[in-house]
Amino acid sequence: MFRPLALFIGLRYTRAERSNRFISFISLISMIGMTLGVAVLITVLSVMNGFDHELKTRILGMVPQATVSSSEIMTDWPDLAEDIKKDPEVAGVAPFIQLQGMLTSNGQVAGIMVTGIEPDYEKNVSIIGEHMVAGSIESLKGGDFSIVLGEKMVESLNLQLGDKVTLVLPEASPSPAGVIPRFKRFTLTGVFSISPEVDTLMAFIPMDDAAKLLRLPTGAQGIRMRLNDIFNAPLAAQKAAAAHPDKVLYPTDWTQSHGQLFGAIQMEKAMVGLLLFLIILVAAFNIVSSLVMLVTDKKADIAILKTFGASPRLITQIFMVQGVLIGVIGTIAGAILGVIFALTVSDIIGFINQSFGLHLFDAYFVDYLPSQLRVTDVLVITLASFALSFLATIYPARRAAKIQPAQTLRYE
Structure with a gap:
């Protein structure tokens, strides 16, 4: 051989x-x-x-990859969302209203970032629907004052589905007794589990209810985008804002919040x-x-x-x-x-x-x-x-x- x-x-x-x-x-x-x-x-x-x-x-599937927002409520947000969706880099769009406050229940208090959403649109930009451990994101309906919380937040407040939780807004309301914070009771209708950081930080309510809490007309504060390539987020946000010169839109993206x-x-x-x-x-x-x-x-x-x-x-x-x-x-x-x-x-x-x-x-x-x-x-x-x-x-x-x-x- x-x-x-x-x-x-x-x-x-x-x-x-x-x-x-x-x-x-x-x-x-x-x-x-x-x-x-x-x-x-x-x-x-x-x-x-x-x-x-x-x-x-997980993180970039929950936090906005790119957004355009306005200092005033946008009642014509469906038209704006459709225009932004025409960009080939944009895979999905959804309206939102964002506010900050504190949740209190059973003697416990925790700070929270609350986002008002439209469930039918939110599934196009977020993975929350895939990580629900109880209830569903579709349970958020305007007028019901329902809320969806993270699993870690639910555990820290000792809550169960159907329990009431109070949202305290930093905006003060005048009253005969003086200036007091604003309170609103919400019903827990869903629990999600993404990561400890997200679970303790974010909450979701119907967008119409968020507008009522802020005493704003029915509409959206901004449009959130999900992109085919997350690294194109800065350019996509700036392009969306520049394409509508008739509106004063402020572009933001994930590199500003989670880039580090x-x-x-x-x-x-x-x-x-x-x-x-x-x-x-x-x-x-x-x-x-x-x-x-x-x-x-x-x-x-x-x-x-x-x-x-x-x-x-x-x-x-x-x-x-x-x-x-x-x-x-x-x-x-x-x-x-x-x-x-x-x-x-x-x-x-x-x-x-x-x-x-x-x-x-x-x-x-x-x-x-x-x-x-x-x-x-x-x-x-x-x-x-x-x-x-x-x-x-x-x-x-x-x-x-x-x-x-x-x-x-x-x-x-």
């Missing part, structure tokens, strides 16, 4: 017993380092991708990826050192091969086979382990968190460790690892090819 001579001798050197066990140990450490580096890099980047995905789908969070995750992903890539680089340097020692150990064998007619190119290929073999085995093993860890790390950390009663994610916008494996990340990491292991073999292999048989065999 035909077998390339360089591959045959290189594999034989790899399998053969070596007189210097330290060289074998260094080669094993190089392979293990390559395996761990690739596995950890794939796992950590998958977790970073998971956080990035959760930010886009998204930028921090992107920066963290880049820096952590770079630092972990150094593990693979160290393993590649170990390949260099192990091959240099191997060349020194095999000087007599190299000299004999050259006396039998082996060319410098053949000697180079023999030692490159060994170095590449270490890199290939380490990279493939690391890629397999990395994929397994990336697919199971959420369950593993969740089990540890629950078993030991830890609260690892209380400070984050998600209550679990997200992970999203991307084929492109795996391919880039494995190809980079292959390339480093190949480059690491060039110097030792070329050094072996330059060995002079006469000078080497003189001392044997």
Whole structure:
């Protein structure tokens, strides 16, 4: 059976017993380092991708991606919404009225951002309908003074569906007893669960009821947009405002409210990826050192091969086979382990968190460790690892090819 001579001798050197066990140990450490580096890099980047995905789908699925708003109530908002929807970058539109206040029930008080919405339109720009754990968003009907709250807020106020909750507005109303805050009782008709940050911050009421609370005519304060590409939000908001010069519209977008969070995750992903890539680089340097020692150990064998007619190119290929073999085995093993860890790390950390009663994610916008494996990340990491292991073999292999048989065999 035909077998390339360089591959045959290189594999034989790899399998053969070596007189210097330290060289074998260094080669094993190089392979293990390559395996761990690739596995950890794939796992950590998958977790970073998971956080990035959760930010886009959960946080940016609830907060406005882009809006145009007016200082005055817009009674003709359906026409404005239809005009904005004609932009190919805009996937959905919905009217809103926004106000701030405090909720009080059962002796508990909490600040809240209340948004008046039209349920039929809201599903086009928000993911709230997909994350209802009780009731429905369609339960918000004008005149009923109903409210939908986040699960964490419901727990903190000790509420159940059908309970009454009081909304306190900062606007003061004059009365015979003096100036007092405005109060309005609402009925809890729905509970959603998105993330701890959103659940404790946002509430939804019918838009008509929001207008009544603010003593405004029936209409909308602004138009909220969902975009096909969230990175086009600033341009889309400015374009929508500029397209209606007859109205004084103020554009805003998610980069102003949550841009720092998204930028921090992107920066963290880049820096952590770079630092972990150094593990693979160290393993590649170990390949260099192990091959240099191997060349020194095999000087007599190299000299004999050259006396039998082996060319410098053949000697180079023999030692490159060994170095590449270490890199290939380490990279493939690391890629397999990395994929397994990336697919199971959420369950593993969740089990540890629950078993030991830890609260690892209380400070984050998600209550679990997200992970999203991307084929492109795996391919880039494995190809980079292959390339480093190949480059690491060039110097030792070329050094072996330059060995002079006469000078080497003189001392044997």
